Amino acid sequence: MKLIDATFFHQPTLELAKKLLGKYIVHEHNSGLLVGKIVEVEAYMGAEDKAAHSFGNRRTKRTEVMFGEPGLIYTYQMHTHTLINVVAGVEGTPNAILIRAVEPIEGLEQMKEFRNDLPMKQWTNGPGKLTKALGITMEYYGKKWTEKPLYITEGVELPSISTGPRIGIDNSGDAVHYPYRFWETDNPYVSKMR
DNA sequence: GCGCAGATCCGCT
DNA sequence: GCGGATCTGCGCG
Numbered sequence: 001m002k003l004i005d006a007t008f009f010h011q012p013t014l015e016l017a018k019k020l021l022g023k024y025i026v027h028e029h030n031s032g033l034l035v036g037k038i039v040e041v042e043a044y045m046g047a048e049d050k051a052a053h054s055f056g057n058r059r060t061k062r063t064e065v066m067f068g069e070p071g072l073i074y075t076y077q078m079h080t081h082t083l084i085n086v087v088a089g090v091e092g093t094p095n096a097i098l099i100r101a102v103e104p105i106e107g108l109e110q111m112k113e114f115r116n117d118l119p120m121k122q123w124t125n126g127p128g129k130l131t132k133a134l135g136i137t138m139e140y141y142g143k144k145w146t147e148k149p150l151y152i153t154e155g156v157e158l159p160s161i162s163t164g165p166r167i168g169i170d171n172s173g174d175a176v177h178y179p180y181r182f183w184e185t186d187n188p189y190v191s192k193m194r
Numbered sequence: 195g196c197g198c199a200g201a202t203c204c205g206c207t
Numbered sequence: 208g209c210g211g212a213t214c215t216g217c218g219c220g
Contacts, residue, residue: 042201051201062216077214078202085201098201128202138215168201 001026001153006146009071013088013095016070017043018182020086022158025102028149029135031110036102036124036134037155040183040190042166044085046094049180051172054094065142066094073150075141081128084136086145086152100167100181102130103189110135126191160185167191 001024009016020038027034044052046066053076054063065074066087074085074096089095102124104111111133115123124130131137136150145152162185165177183190 044201053201060217076201077216078200079211080213081202083201096201100201126202166201171200 001155004146004152004154006071006144009069009086009088009145013043013045013097014180016086016088017041017097017180018161020097020099020152021161021182021184023155024105024153025099025134026151026153027134027136029107029110031135032107034107034110034134035105036130037105038099038101039103039187040099040101040181042098042100042182043088043180044096044098045178045180046089046096049178050175051166051169051178052094052096054096057094059094063094066096067092068142070095071145073140073143073145075131075136075138077138078128082131082137083127084131084140098127099130100127101125101183101187101189101191102134103187104133121188125189158184 020041023038025036046054047057054066065072069091070088072087074087085096085098088097111123114133123133140150162183163179164181166181
């Protein structure tokens with residue numbers, strides 16, 4: 001599968017979010033190749049988005065990478081889990097796209113082990129779950145999505161994309177209702193509906 | 195140095 | 208439905 005071109009990330013954040021669906025995340029893990037197809041994402045629109053870590057241009061050690069060039073990897077810890085984002089938008093505007101779910105494609109045995117022998121549907125249907133299944137950790141903070149060992153490749157065209165409000169941001173005022181969540185319609189690996 | 199909150203997950207009720 | 212797990216970094220003092 002062909003590595004994505006760096007110019008792919010230079011497009012409006014909401015466009016990029018939709019186009020990430022159907023692409024593949026590849027991790028050349030030391031146990032073997034781990035691959036997932038992106039089936040659900042959420043866009044975070046930087047300074048104007050109350051739900052974003054970078055709301056009001058809040059610039060800290062943690063959010064710093066969001067101000068960088070699009071195509072960088074933004075990871076952070078949420079309680080016991082690692083979550084992973086694609087930095088988006090023009091450099092200097094702290095936008096990001098959260099990968100919320102993928103469909104297991106390759107390295108199924110390893111994913112099964114990482115996910116503690118749970119049923120396959122539960123391996124990658126959530127942002128904290130997919131990082132565990134793919135063996136992704138904080139070591140990739142600030143790296144590029146276009147370089148090994150963790151990268152995005154060209155993918156497949158999806159027949160239908162759905163749109164709706166984001167999940168898990170209850171304290172964010174009006175931003176709660178923004179339709180910034182995109183997923184492949186009827187894909188069984190999308191995180192649970194609300 | 196301390197207290198707190200959080201883009202989550204899982205097990206128990 | 209609810210709460211605990213358990214990590215990072217912020218903000219205040």
